[in-house]
Amino acid sequence: MQWITLFQKEMLENWRNKKWIWFPLVIILMAIMDPISNYYLPQIIEATGGLPEGTNIELPDYTPSEVIMMSLGQISSLGVLVIVLISMGTIAGERKSGVSELILVKPVAYRNYITAKWAALIVLVWGALFIGLLASWYYVTILYGSLAFGSLLLVVLFYGLWLTLVVTVSIFYNTLFKSVGVVGFLSVLTIMLMSLVTKIFGRFLNWSPIHLSDHIFDMLMMEQISTELIATAIITLAITIILLTGSIFIFKSKEMAN
Template sequence: MNAGILLIKKEFVQMARDLRMVWLPIVFILLGCTQPIITYYLPTILEALGGGQGITIDSSAISQEGGEVLASTLGSQFDQLGIIILVVALMGIIQSDKSNGMLAFILTRPVSISSYLFGKVVSNYIVVVLSVTIGFFVSYLYVNSLFTMVPFSHFLIALLLYLLWVLFLVAFTLMISAIFRSQGIIALISIIFLTGCRIIVNFIPAIDVINPASLSKHASEVLATGTFNTSVIIIVFVEFIWILVLFSITNYWISLKKIDYD
């Protein structure tokens, strides 16, 4: 555990040097405020640009409930551009250590692979959680200001569900980063798979139970309808199984490579 804590400190120092602890929260703040602002001012912008000629403005756009707008922040911003940004930020989580020889150095020391992975996941997930939470809270403030009030309990439940989906994202990108050497390949595979998981939600209800991206859908439903589906509990249980599987694969893959370093 001491080794894991030391590795967490090392990761925080590295992220501070890379300014990831600065630019990632800023990006999610921008994503968080974009959706409510665009939704609220889009009719006015269209009228100003088109003069109302040939443009049909949906008057219901500015009469949307706050929960619907906040839910669209998750679906239109965080689950699209947000996924790409997180993958780009995390694609070198292990690959960079392989490239600069740090992984070989660490594995030839009395440090277990589980401690190494623990330090990687905890440190990076903390930064991701803070970034997503800050961005989502900014969106919450804008929605409450421009639209109807959203109960804070709905905001909190939706945030927790979404952060569980983000944990799967971190675990999957960690595994891909351990297996492949090219950051381009890591980013491509991670973005395609994670975006694909989000796209197929609702297409086949039976698959939704084993699809971690369903947590994002349920988070949006809590905001839009105020209801909580008890099937979420099963999805959360299945997601933790997926995460354990991903960690096991990552651990096994690195243990195979460790032979080359001994």
């Protein structure tokens, strides 16, 4: 009951500050950029002045799976930054402004306060991811060939886990620091370090959440869900739960005024 109240407030806030409009639009834009630009590349080159007579460019024929992966690639880089951007102030900002002082003197359970904020962000991020990849899928089917809708849903499901982790990392830093900038910086830094460590020790970290998209690509190619994908998904989920639980404990032990 109290959780629902907190959750509804977050949803209403995200609606009133137009996050529910611009964030999905940004994700759609990122998702359809590569499918469209790659398809029309020859026409684009011609329209921008063309190349000398006799130049012969062979453009690779992309498979629908490869193009969907391009969309994921865009969301992995730029999309993650935008997710950090929309989530970095959710608790830190309220503490900084002082409004949390009014809220947390009410008998609000800290776990409700944190998980309601987390859930509202997850709904927003998953909603945008779904709409974005749906748009990408639409262009892929028209321009490159068919891709089963079921496969698309699986991509959303597994890739959504990675974005969930990104949101959770941001929530975690939100409970640690009051400065919105610090939260944003550390969240991005953490994700970059995770990626770096995975690249260096890749052979040993096959189940690192960073590898989710690789395993998703394999899934599309092989048309079956590998055990690596399942294992990586479980690891991602586990880290998410640990971080979220940790956030609640940190928040409980903190004094709200400081």
